[in-house]
Amino acid sequence: MTLDPKNTLANELAEMRIADDQDFLEWLPLAARLRALGDDSQLVLWHGKFKELDLDERLEVILNERAIEGVEELHESSGEDLAYAITAAQDFYCFLDSEREILSERTQLSLEAWALETSDVELDREAAERLEHWLRIFPIEESLRLPIVHAPLSAVERAFLAALAPSVETFEASWPAQAEPEMRVLEHDLVQLDDGEPPAAFREAWRRVCEHAFDDGLGVEVARSLNERWEVAIDVNAEIAAEVELVRLGLLVGVRDESDPSRWVVDLSAMKRAEREKALGAPLVLRLSDSRRLILS
Amino acid sequence: MPSMSIVEVLADIRFSRKERLLAHARKHVIDARGERWHSVLDAESIGAARDEIAAGRRDGPAVMELSATYQRCLASKIHALGVAGEGHMHMLRCELSENLEPTTIRSQDILAWDVDDAIWIVAGVSVRNGREAGSPFLRTGYRPFKRMPKRAFERRMRERVKERLRMRDRVALAWHDRNSAEGGES
Numbered sequence: 001m002t003l004d005p006k007n008t009l010a011n012e013l014a015e016m017r018i019a020d021d022q023d024f025l026e027w028l029p030l031a032a033r034l035r036a037l038g039d040d041s042q043l044v045l046w047h048g049k050f051k052e053l054d055l056d057e058r059l060e061v062i063l064n065e066r067a068i069e070g071v072e073e074l075h076e077s078s079g080e081d082l083a084y085a086i087t088a089a090q091d092f093y094c095f096l097d098s099e100r101e102i103l104s105e106r107t108q109l110s111l112e113a114w115a116l117e118t119s120d121v122e123l124d125r126e127a128a129e130r131l132e133h134w135l136r137i138f139p140i141e142e143s144l145r146l147p148i149v150h151a152p153l154s155a156v157e158r159a160f161l162a163a164l165a166p167s168v169e170t171f172e173a174s175w176p177a178q179a180e181p182e183m184r185v186l187e188h189d190l191v192q193l194d195d196g197e198p199p200a201a202f203r204e205a206w207r208r209v210c211e212h213a214f215d216d217g218l219g220v221e222v223a224r225s226l227n228e229r230w231e232v233a234i235d236v237n238a239e240i241a242a243e244v245e246l247v248r249l250g251l252l253v254g255v256r257d258e259s260d261p262s263r264w265v266v267d268l269s270a271m272k273r274a275e276r277e278k279a280l281g282a283p284l285v286l287r288l289s290d291s292r293r294l295i296l297s
Numbered sequence: 298m299p300s301m302s303i304v305e306v307l308a309d310i311r312f313s314r315k316e317r318l319l320a321h322a323r324k325h326v327i328d329a330r331g332e333r334w335h336s337v338l339d340a341e342s343i344g345a346a347r348d349e350i351a352a353g354r355r356d357g358p359a360v361m362e363l364s365a366t367y368q369r370c371l372a373s374k375i376h377a378l379g380v381a382g383e384g385h386m387h388m389l390r391c392e393l394s395e396n397l398e399p400t401t402i403r404s405q406d407i408l409a410w411d412v413d414d415a416i417w418i419v420a421g422v423s424v425r426n427g428r429e430a431g432s433p434f435l436r437t438g439y440r441p442f443k444r445m446p447k448r449a450f451e452r453r454m455r456e457r458v459k460e461r462l463r464m465r466d467r468v469a470l471a472w473h474d475r476n477s478a479e480g481g482e483s
Binding site (some may be wrong): 008009020022023025026065069072073075076077078079080081084087088130133134136137138 | 397
């Protein structure tokens with residue numbers, strides 16, 4: 001008997017019952033993987049299947065949550081589980097490649113950020129071996145492969161190669177130390193974060209402790225501010241803004257402001273208090289087009 | 298298709314070596330991001346172990362105590378799931394022929410997921426000549442997600458199990474999960 005991954009996967013997909021959003025999230029990446037193997041017979045059905053669930057307005061939320069879940073899994077897993085955390089990112093990258101034009105910008109950015117995050121993952125030997133095996137079973141189209149899937153290298157192999165080539169640089173910096181008055185306002189008002197608009201005093205205190213972070217190694221200046229609609233604006237100095245490929249507040253991806261190319265916005269308005277609190281305290285990550293990265297915490 | 302009897306884990310199942318236990322406790326509990334274990338393990342013990350690590354002690358008393366507690370927690374969970382016949386599956390790891398068909402059994406894995414505390418646990422037992430060789434041991438156990446709805450956690454754990462089965466070198470023996478359509482023995 002010869003292996004035919006396309007037929008096996010197509011049969012599995014055809015038999016899957018989709019009753020809710022979680023079933024859909026299990027089916028969708030496999031349909032995208034099947035397309036990457038040269039068979040789009042399932043993926044073309046995705047929008048119809050989603051509409052049948054009557055969840056159409058939640059597509060963005062569901063996919064964004066899945067991307068956040070995926071990034072968390074990349075960081076927490078090891079061995080075989082890590083390999084499959086990466087193949088999940090690979091599947092959704094295939095979906096993004098196929099359906100980019102009908103996805104919202106925020107969803108595109110979330111899925112892109114998830115895919116990009118795989119390049120920061122350090123593989124152990126088992127994870128690298130399972131990824132190699134996965135590619136043997138599912139030889140997806142080469143142009144769609146994430147680099148870590150195309151050439152999975154364990155940490156030892158990477159270390160060897162790192163000695164031969166310049167490594168990607170990560171710069172870490174801190175926001176300025178909080179002064180006593182700002183601390184008092186921030187701590188006092190933190191309890192009110194879910195009551196309507198954020199208080200003006202809170203926003204002003206937060207702006208003061210979040211501006212003009214400066215990192216000598218990169219030449220980047222960054223400032224954060226919070227408006228009354230619970231949107232965090234992240235401003236980067238104009239000289240470097242064109243080189244910024246990705247801005248993240250924790251796991252939340254910033255959307256570049258259409259009217260101001262040096263500003264990114266992270267929308268916290270739909271979040272609950274605990275999530276807002278976490279987002280406001282999360283490190284800010286900037287990735288530049290040459291893969292250098294700045295982490296501000 | 299290769300097959301063998303199901304091996305259930307005992308309540309005192311452990312990691313195969315102290316070094317493995319320490320490595321997994323370090324990665325998944327002590328170095329874990331966020332306070333993901335605080336609802337399951339004692340927060341003060343985690344803090345004490347972190348302090349020891351920060352002071353350069355890799356296997357000090359607090360680290361050893363936390364690691365032992367972590368191991369007992371995983372053992373208790375996977376044993377209870379086995380007894381209840383819920384949230385776990387038995388799967389064979391096999392060698393593959395040239396045309397990617399499973400041949401000789403190398404081990405039996407027990408994959409378990411505790412939905413209430415969102416913990417994923419993997420245990421295994423070596424197999425020789427179609428029979429278990431030695432006692433089952435813990436391979437890993439951790440909380441992949443800090444906060445996740447139960448239904449989403451079940452979906453992701455199901456995906457992990459199914460992805461293993463798609464690799465051709467795994468054979469499902471029994472799937473004990475009342476919420477899964479795949480439940481039952483092969």
